[in-house]
Amino acid sequence: MKKTLVLFLSFLAFTACNDGDIIVTSFDFDETNLQTCKGASSYVFYKINSNATESISLRITTSDELFLESSTREIALDGSSNVVNYRNYDGEITSGYFCSAIPPVEPLVTADYIGASGVAILITETTLDDNDGLEEDMNSNLDTDMDGLLNFYDLDDDGDNVPTALELGDDPLNPRDSDGDGIADYLDSDDDGDGVLTRYEAGGGLDPITNVTDPAVGPDYLNPAVSTEVIIDEYRTHTYQLTSDIQLSFSGLVLTNGEEEITLETLNLGEQQQVEDREITVTPEFN
Ligand SMILES: [Ca+2]
Ligand SMILES: [Ca+2]
Ligand SMILES: [Ca+2]
Ligand SMILES: [Ca+2]
Incomplete structure (x- = not known):
């Protein structure tokens, strides 16, 4: 019999029943940092909980640059190219678990909930700064010399x-x-x-x-x-500094593991500061 548990906004704890077994998971990611790995054609966003035996991750397959300009992206989860995994392990994991091309064989995954439906909402806020000593309005479109750089x-x-x-x-x-x-x-x-x-x-x-x-x-x-x-x-x-912060959340996330199904109306994974922090070099065209 398929059982569905719907959680609203509270993720401190939940239980799922499976033929008499009580599975208790902490689902406690509030205290931990959102982290990101970037590959050639994919990104992984993940959180590892404080005792390092649970993780929630989102893998997005795209060759787009997601962190170079301010944007709000809604990414439909499909279970393959864009997928969420909520996992429990039999030992501690580190960021290397998500950032290496071949995941380590240990620790073992003891439970794997796959999020194949719902929407991931990725908000990128990008700041550009010339560090020229002036307080300048980032909302101004002023380009005094009309070289294309505000x-x-x-x-x-x-x-x-x-x-x-x-x-x-x-x-x-x-x-x-x-x-x-x-x-x-x-x-x-x-x-x-x-x-x-x-x-x-x-x-x-x-x-x-x-x-x-x-x-x-x-x-x-x-x-x-x-x-x-x-x-x-x-x-x-010319050079300028490009810095981006991100926020990640989910809407209508459905996590399934065999017969178990967990629906999260909203899940906020928080923010990561300076996911991108690089110097851009450009020589403006003379018009
Ligand atoms: Ca003058
Ligand atoms: Ca002169
Ligand atoms: Ca000048
Ligand atoms: Ca200019």
Whole structure:
């Protein structure tokens, strides 16, 4: 006889009956961290409970990058390419159990509930940061130099090939304005106001800072007395930091193990911070 147990929001404990045997599982994953392994064409999200003899895992088969931009994905479980396993073991397991290509033979799986129906909800929140010293609004679409990198992750906001971090001066709240025209250097394409773009005061290179005619004054782009123009319509290489956090939950998850069936209306596996944390390097096209 098939028995169905429906749990609402509470997963601290449940029991399932099977021909007189009482199977007690803690289903206690609240205290443990969500972890992730990424393979060539799959991801595994898993939690190992505190005594390391139970796990719940989700394997998704996809070659998509799931962590490079903010998104909410609903992934239908099908029992094969996208599948949940809730397992008990006869000994402790470690993250290597999920992250190695060939699972270890020990410990043994003593119970394996397979989740072949329901929906996994994966929320990715991605942050991009140019670390340029400015507090910048991540919701702003401002792209001052129109190079395709929005200001909040563009390390050279005005596209003059002088990094913003080197144009702010000592106080980012009162950024330097060398020519006093009311436009701060980091947003001013002609910093010394001599009529020649800063980008064109680099002696034909990509670094205006090192092009110095008069060492007593400094670089030509900050010396209004020198206005030698060499047209250079190229940007230097940009880098920014990409960081992603994820949240994983399930809706309508049905776990089956032979005749036993457990239905979880919702199951929240919590979050993992910085599942992705990498530096992106890009050289913007000049338009
Ligand atoms: Ca930009
Ligand atoms: Ca700049
Ligand atoms: Ca200015
Ligand atoms: Ca200039």
